[in-house]
Amino acid sequence: MTLLKILLVWLAGWALNIWLARFDTRTTRLLVAVIFGATILILWEMVVRLYAVPSVILPAPSQIAAGFAANTAILWTDFVQTIVKGALSGWLIGALSAILTAIAIDRSPFLQRGLLPIGNFVAALPIVGIAPILVMWFGFDWQSKAAVVVVMVFFPILVNMVAGLAATDRMQRDLMATWAAPYGASLWKLRLPAAMPFLFNGLKITTTLALIGAIVAEFFGSPTRGMGFRIATAVGRLELPLVWAEILVAAIAGSLFYGIVALIEKKVTFWHPSQRNQRG
Amino acid sequence: MTDAAIGEMRGGGMLRRAAKGRTLPVLAVLLAIVAIWYAGAVGLNAQWVRDQAARSETVLSTGEFVVRTLSLDRPVLPAPHQVAAGLWDGIAGQKITSKRSLVWHGWVTLSATLAGFAIGTAAGILLAVGIVHNRAMDQSVMPWAVASQTVPILAIAPMVIVVLASAGITGLLPKAVIAAWLSFFPVLVGMVKGLRTPDAMQLDLMKSWSASPSQIFWRLRLPSSMPYLFASLKVGVAAALVGTIVGELPAGASSGLGARLLSGSYYGQTVQIWSALFAAAALAAGLVIAIGAVEKIALRRMGLAR
Numbered sequence: 001m002t003l004l005k006i007l008l009v010w011l012a013g014w015a016l017n018i019w020l021a022r023f024d025t026r027t028t029r030l031l032v033a034v035i036f037g038a039t040i041l042i043l044w045e046m047v048v049r050l051y052a053v054p055s056v057i058l059p060a061p062s063q064i065a066a067g068f069a070a071n072t073a074i075l076w077t078d079f080v081q082t083i084v085k086g087a088l089s090g091w092l093i094g095a096l097s098a099i100l101t102a103i104a105i106d107r108s109p110f111l112q113r114g115l116l117p118i119g120n121f122v123a124a125l126p127i128v129g130i131a132p133i134l135v136m137w138f139g140f141d142w143q144s145k146a147a148v149v150v151v152m153v154f155f156p157i158l159v160n161m162v163a164g165l166a167a168t169d170r171m172q173r174d175l176m177a178t179w180a181a182p183y184g185a186s187l188w189k190l191r192l193p194a195a196m197p198f199l200f201n202g203l204k205i206t207t208t209l210a211l212i213g214a215i216v217a218e219f220f221g222s223p224t225r226g227m228g229f230r231i232a233t234a235v236g237r238l239e240l241p242l243v244w245a246e247i248l249v250a251a252i253a254g255s256l257f258y259g260i261v262a263l264i265e266k267k268v269t270f271w272h273p274s275q276r277n278q279r280g
Numbered sequence: 281m282t283d284a285a286i287g288e289m290r291g292g293g294m295l296r297r298a299a300k301g302r303t304l305p306v307l308a309v310l311l312a313i314v315a316i317w318y319a320g321a322v323g324l325n326a327q328w329v330r331d332q333a334a335r336s337e338t339v340l341s342t343g344e345f346v347v348r349t350l351s352l353d354r355p356v357l358p359a360p361h362q363v364a365a366g367l368w369d370g371i372a373g374q375k376i377t378s379k380r381s382l383v384w385h386g387w388v389t390l391s392a393t394l395a396g397f398a399i400g401t402a403a404g405i406l407l408a409v410g411i412v413h414n415r416a417m418d419q420s421v422m423p424w425a426v427a428s429q430t431v432p433i434l435a436i437a438p439m440v441i442v443v444l445a446s447a448g449i450t451g452l453l454p455k456a457v458i459a460a461w462l463s464f465f466p467v468l469v470g471m472v473k474g475l476r477t478p479d480a481m482q483l484d485l486m487k488s489w490s491a492s493p494s495q496i497f498w499r500l501r502l503p504s505s506m507p508y509l510f511a512s513l514k515v516g517v518a519a520a521l522v523g524t525i526v527g528e529l530p531a532g533a534s535s536g537l538g539a540r541l542l543s544g545s546y547y548g549q550t551v552q553i554w555s556a557l558f559a560a561a562a563l564a565a566g567l568v569i570a571i572g573a574v575e576k577i578a579l580r581r582m583g584l585a586r
Binding site for chain 1: 415429538
């Protein structure tokens with residue numbers, strides 16, 4: 001009987017989506033996605049309630065929302081500690097140093113040929129593992145988290161930026177040369193703008209990495225606040241609604257972080273075909 | 281994340297071909313890294329050695345001083361040769377079944393990674409096939425799949441472990457679940473993109489031959505998605521390994537490279553941490569290279585090699 005109810009809700013949501021999907025306009029697309037998400041949430045709530053799943057295994061969405069509302073103060077301090085101090089500062093330092101390194105090695109094809117394969121290789125490694133070492137070096141507070149984030153975001157951004165600086169074609173560079181543009185001018189007026197789509201590609205990839213680095217580094221030691229610390233200790237005490245509330249915060253923060261970078265990208269690289277297409 | 285990373289990996293081949301003769305530059309950069317590492321080891325360990333010398337009231341010559349900084353038991357930063365010795369000892373110096381053997385820990389990690397990777401890849405491909413053939417599914421699932429890329433999923437790894445343990449599931453499976461979850465999205469997104477690469481002209485041609493949907497799928501869509509599949513497999517396997525290692529961090533895990541990292545950090549065994557780190561890096565490199573080799577063979581046999 002309970003299974004029948006659950007199936008019924010699923011089929012209702014699905015039928016609605018199949019019907020809506022036929023129209024294929026902007027509004028219905030948004031609607032379909034929202035309905036899908038809402039159906040999943042309702043089903044989740046139903047399963048937990050109808051089968052009386054203990055909250056230590058899976059709390060219902062309503063319990064998570066209650067946990068979120070009851071712990072806003074804790075969640076806010078954790079957010080500031082982990083996201084603002086750890087992830088954001090580390091991301092900014094890492095991005096800036098990667099951009100500067102890319103520009104510095106831009107004039108040396110030798111260094112580029114040497115660094116690119118290594119950078120590509122390092123970008124595929126489980127760099128999170130460096131967290132215990134950096135926690136030992138920089139202490140338990142946010143500095144060590146920022147250091148982990150710096151190391152994690154550096155190589156993806158570097159590789160993208162180096163590729164971006166090489167993205168102009170011969171004709172454009174020749175044109176700069178016929179205007180007798182010095183290195184600085186052609187870098188500033190031609191190659192840096194041309195590198196922007198690549199740079200933002202790297203910046204967007206690394207927003208998630210930054211959050212992961214900051215949270216995971218806290219598993220190796222942290223002051224008594226921070227999202228990773230809270231997740232680890234709350235899991236130990238089986239306060240699952242609080243853990244899920246932290247995850248909700250991480251999800252919101254991750255989406256916002258990505259969204260803000262994507263928004264800046266739209267403003268900066270308005271001339272790029274990928275941005276023009278999105279508008280139409 | 282995946283979309284971009286896949287594009288980057290596909291672009292990597294072109295970059296690599298463009299930069300001919302890269303052995304020498306790579307070696308030079310590697311040498312520079314080792315040199316910086318040694319300098320850093322001397323610099324970071326200097327304080328400790330100086331304190332010890334002051335305590336025992338001995339005066340060290342510069343040579344002795346450097347040698348001591350590079351041979352500490354628990355250095356702040358172990359020198360490359362110490363890490364190499366630690367790695368060698370962990371791989372060859374122990375019995376494979378021993379708890380100190382990196383081969384054993386590596387195997388624990390690798391088996392969970394591969395199990396999770398297989399599950400995640402299969403699920404990703406199946407869902408991608410569904411998405412490409414069903415518009416309602418596409419519009420329902422894809423926005424969430426893309427949005428989920430911005431969420432630090434890895435952060436829930438310890439919770440998954442603890443929750444599954446409280447449900448009585450321990451061992452390889454919980455870690456494999458995390459690995460599967462992490463490798464699922466790159467494969468899904470890459471595969472959807474790949475299955476959509478045939479353009480209208482090719483699809484029309486198939487229709488003019490009155491090909492059935494399954495024929496279109498097996499003869500056109502699937503083959504043309506292969507380059508995308510392999511690019512996303514590389515991203516996915518690296519993600520699966522990271523997921524497994526983080527899954528080994530929470531309390532209670534006693535085996536696997538992640539557990540080695542954690543116990544090393546508890547007891548200040550820096551050489552152990554670095555050895556585990558390098559073992560993990562070697563594992564990641566090996567997995568990516570293996571997929572690259574399969575890709576090369578498969579694409580050549582399908583006539584798709586670039």
